[in-house]
Amino acid sequence: IEQKYLLQALQPNRYRIPALQFNGTDGAGNRLNSQSTPLEFDILPLPNNLTKPTQLVATEVRLEQQWQPSLDNLRAGDALTRTVTMIAHGLPATWLPDLSLPVVEGISVYPQPAQLQQSLINGVLVSRKMIEFKLLLTQAGSHHLPEVSIAWWDSLRNRQEIARLA
Numbered sequence: 001i002e003q004k005y006l007l008q009a010l011q012p013n014r015y016r017i018p019a020l021q022f023n024g025t026d027g028a029g030n031r032l033n034s035q036s037t038p039l040e041f042d043i044l045p046l047p048n049n050l051t052k053p054t055q056l057v058a059t060e061v062r063l064e065q066q067w068q069p070s071l072d073n074l075r076a077g078d079a080l081t082r083t084v085t086m087i088a089h090g091l092p093a094t095w096l097p098d099l100s101l102p103v104v105e106g107i108s109v110y111p112q113p114a115q116l117q118q119s120l121i122n123g124v125l126v127s128r129k130m131i132e133f134k135l136l137l138t139q140a141g142s143h144h145l146p147e148v149s150i151a152w153w154d155s156l157r158n159r160q161e162i163a164r165l166a
Helices: none
Strands: 012-015 023-025 031-035 039-043 055-059 060-068 079-089 107-113 115-121 124-137 148-154 160-163
Touching: 055 060, 055 079, 055 160, 060 160, 079 160
Parallel strands: 055 148
Antiparallel strands: 012 039, 023 031, 060 079, 079 124, 107 124, 115 124, 148 160
């Protein structure tokens, strides 16, 4: 029997996990007892000098995007779909923050409900949050969409990172 646990500390502190115990019987009816050793560890606070507010603590975070249709030969009145996917390692999908697109004159944005997925890949919890943004081009002309960025704390390298979409 194997049981895996994902531990996420919400506050810096010293933590102690008591010993785990197993009691059972083997196929012949003999009693089996086993106990682990208690586990103690420290969760350190994030540094005070972070450049952006950090919403995520993970081992990897990246942003990906897809456009439908392509961005060629667009006209006022056309509609586009921009699908933005946030992928994070080491935390549940429900903990991923919401994403929003900045307001751009000449483009109306209609976010759709987020879709969450998570799976265990080689012992690592990999979570995805996918949001479709319906974009209606309301004015002709050249438009610039600002970058989308998420500040996060890399718990493996012990430093702040920023995931970006141009």
